[in-house]
Amino acid sequence: MFTPKAAAYFGLSTILLALALTFQDWQLAALILPIASIFFLSNLWGLPESVRVRFDRIVEPSESFGEDDVRVELRLENRSGARLGNIEVHDILPENLKPDKGSNMIHLALDPGENEGLVYKFPSPPRGHTPIGPLLVRARDPLGLYMVEEKLASDTVAVLPKPEKVRGTELRPGHLGPWPGTLPSRTTGHGSEFYSLRAYSSGDDPKRINWKATARYGRLVLNETESERVTDVMVVLDTDVAFYESSERELFERGVRAAASMASLLLRQGNRVGLVLQGVERGIVRPAFGKRQERRILYTLAAAKPGGSVLPTGYVVSQLARLLLPSRAQVVLVSPLLDNEVVDGIRQLTVDGYSVMVVTPTPTVPVNYGSEGEKLALKILMLERKNLLLRLERFCTLVQWPENASLSSQLRMAKVRRIRPLVH
Amino acid sequence: MRSLVLLVKLQHLGLAPWILFSIPSIAVLELQVPLIVGIATVGVVGMVLGKRRLVLLASISLLTLLILGKVTIDLQDLETPDTGMLVLQFVAILFLMEASLPVVQYEKDLAVLGKRNDELSKHVATRLAGWLRSQLYADARLGIVSFLTSLGLLVVGSLAGVGIGHLAVLAVFVLAAVVALLFLLTYRREPETTGPRK
Numbered sequence: 001m002f003t004p005k006a007a008a009y010f011g012l013s014t015i016l017l018a019l020a021l022t023f024q025d026w027q028l029a030a031l032i033l034p035i036a037s038i039f040f041l042s043n044l045w046g047l048p049e050s051v052r053v054r055f056d057r058i059v060e061p062s063e064s065f066g067e068d069d070v071r072v073e074l075r076l077e078n079r080s081g082a083r084l085g086n087i088e089v090h091d092i093l094p095e096n097l098k099p100d101k102g103s104n105m106i107h108l109a110l111d112p113g114e115n116e117g118l119v120y121k122f123p124s125p126p127r128g129h130t131p132i133g134p135l136l137v138r139a140r141d142p143l144g145l146y147m148v149e150e151k152l153a154s155d156t157v158a159v160l161p162k163p164e165k166v167r168g169t170e171l172r173p174g175h176l177g178p179w180p181g182t183l184p185s186r187t188t189g190h191g192s193e194f195y196s197l198r199a200y201s202s203g204d205d206p207k208r209i210n211w212k213a214t215a216r217y218g219r220l221v222l223n224e225t226e227s228e229r230v231t232d233v234m235v236v237l238d239t240d241v242a243f244y245e246s247s248e249r250e251l252f253e254r255g256v257r258a259a260a261s262m263a264s265l266l267l268r269q270g271n272r273v274g275l276v277l278q279g280v281e282r283g284i285v286r287p288a289f290g291k292r293q294e295r296r297i298l299y300t301l302a303a304a305k306p307g308g309s310v311l312p313t314g315y316v317v318s319q320l321a322r323l324l325l326p327s328r329a330q331v332v333l334v335s336p337l338l339d340n341e342v343v344d345g346i347r348q349l350t351v352d353g354y355s356v357m358v359v360t361p362t363p364t365v366p367v368n369y370g371s372e373g374e375k376l377a378l379k380i381l382m383l384e385r386k387n388l389l390l391r392l393e394r395f396c397t398l399v400q401w402p403e404n405a406s407l408s409s410q411l412r413m414a415k416v417r418r419i420r421p422l423v424h
Numbered sequence: 425m426r427s428l429v430l431l432v433k434l435q436h437l438g439l440a441p442w443i444l445f446s447i448p449s450i451a452v453l454e455l456q457v458p459l460i461v462g463i464a465t466v467g468v469v470g471m472v473l474g475k476r477r478l479v480l481l482a483s484i485s486l487l488t489l490l491i492l493g494k495v496t497i498d499l500q501d502l503e504t505p506d507t508g509m510l511v512l513q514f515v516a517i518l519f520l521m522e523a524s525l526p527v528v529q530y531e532k533d534l535a536v537l538g539k540r541n542d543e544l545s546k547h548v549a550t551r552l553a554g555w556l557r558s559q560l561y562a563d564a565r566l567g568i569v570s571f572l573t574s575l576g577l578l579v580v581g582s583l584a585g586v587g588i589g590h591l592a593v594l595a596v597f598v599l600a601a602v603v604a605l606l607f608l609l610t611y612r613r614e615p616e617t618t619g620p621r622k
Contacts, residue, residue: 033574102544142562
């Protein structure tokens with residue numbers, strides 16, 4: 001296509017022609033000749049009849065925990081059969097990304113059949129989905145009168161939230177799946193925890209004989225263990241962190257890390273885990289097992305952004321739990337608990353027989369305040385939150401996670417509620 | 425290569441006096457010297473700071489003044505300049521302006537690389553230098569051939585001796601020029617190939 005520069009030259013020719021006719025001055029008309037020559041010669045020596053440039057982009061790593069630099073390789077090949085002397089390559093990056101090695105924008109000339117690999121690197125972006133591209137490749141004639149542009153769609157670099165190393169957590173859901181796992185099922189079977197004694201019967205494994213009890217009772221007595229199974233868990237991340245501007249980001253990131261850590265731990269233990277992202281950015285990952293599911297959950301969590309949702313968290317959680325989980329399964333809600341409405345939703349879940357664990361990153365109170373009013377407002381907010389925690393503690397397991405503590409230790413300290421279903 | 429880039433960078437120091445002293449002083453209200461200083465300063469500052477708009481402003485001002493000078497000559501019935509010299513000045517302004525654009529772009533791209541010393545940045549710098557060389561060579565070739573073609577056509581035109589003042593001939597000339605320009609603009613152009621590839 002013609003560029004604006006070609007239009008400008010055409011306009012100049014028109015002006016010269018108009019002046020030449022007005023003043024009947026052939027010298028002015030003669031100035032059109034160089035412009036016409038430029039167009040002709042640009043056609044002759046410029047772009048070939050068909051511009052064919054094959055190009056591709058390789059991004060490594062496309063998913064990471066933000067520890068490694070991102071390497072982008074742009075591969076170009078001139079398949080036009082003629083030299084392309086004026087090629088512009090621009091891989092568009094978000095403003096916060098600046099390559100520290102190589103460049104994402106370059107002008108170059110390519111001989112026929114020449115291959116070029118342009119590499120640039122930049123430090124890993126923060127958690128999230130970062131678009132790389134689109135890649136624009138523009139071939140022009142030397143003066144830039146004609147241009148052929150091709151575009152390559154953007155790729156995404158996903159920087160996933162890094163799960164914390166959490167040793168274990170005690171869950172007591174009513175529903176257990178048939179597969180072996182780590183949750184005590186209150187029935188005998190294969191497991192590691194002692195459950196009861198029973199008389200030996202033929203065919204039993206002699207290794208399980210309890211010799212002390214055998215001596216006491218005068219007959220062979222066997223140790224029985226509690227079978228351990230898996231359950232279905234839905235991890236819900238509440239992204240409404242409207243608290244105090246300077247602390248919001250940290251509070252939110254702690255919530256994302258908590259959700260990632262819980263999902264990762266529960267999947268490692270063999271449970272079927274799903275995720276609900278509740279807030280301005282919404283997302284659902286249906287419950288499933290395994291490594292791939294962990295990747296899916298972390299990928300969804302990478303897209304999480306702070307901000308409240310139109311629908312109240314309590315309502316969404318209670319509705320989705322019924323839709324995605326078997327009855328009496330486990331719900332893990334990660335929320336800063338800054339909204340009172342969440343209590344009703346959780347209460348409803350426990351009434352329906354679900355076991356609920358609430359992991360709440362504790363907001364860090366700022367050292368300095370903008371005004372006395374702000375200080376007072378924050379104090380009231382924290383008191384309300386404390387009240388909310390007391391109410392929640394009565395019917396669900398509550399894990400508070402302050403800024404400087406490890407999530408693992410907080411989970412170990414949490415008191416597990418052995419809940420009998422509440423009645424309306 | 426460096427000397428060529430330097431020549432392009434300092435082009436307005438030479439072009440401004442050459443153009444302004446060749447046009448009648450009445451066309452610029454006897455303000456030749458201030459205009460020379462102004463245009464040369466804008467052009468050189470634009471080149472040094474890599475401001476494409478300033479460079480274009482200086483070059484387009486020179487182009488405008490050249491045409492204004494010729495119009496003034498027509499209006500005032502002054503002595504007409506040599507046609508070859510007029511075309512040479514016109515071509516010189518155009519092609520030095522065109523040459524300045526890749527130089528500005530080259531310096532801008534190099535500035536993005538900064539003082540990085542890694543292999544990837546060095547490779548980019550090498551490719552950029554190759555591109556600039558190729559661009560300046562292509563511009564020079566286009567400029568020279570275009571000037572010679574124009575002169576050739578002028579000689580052929582003067583041999584034909586057409587009465588340019590004649591209205592019918594003038595109309596045919598305009599029509600032919602339009603047809604020729606349209607042909608030149610569209611000849612060997614492929615259809616547009618735009619849009620996403622994947």
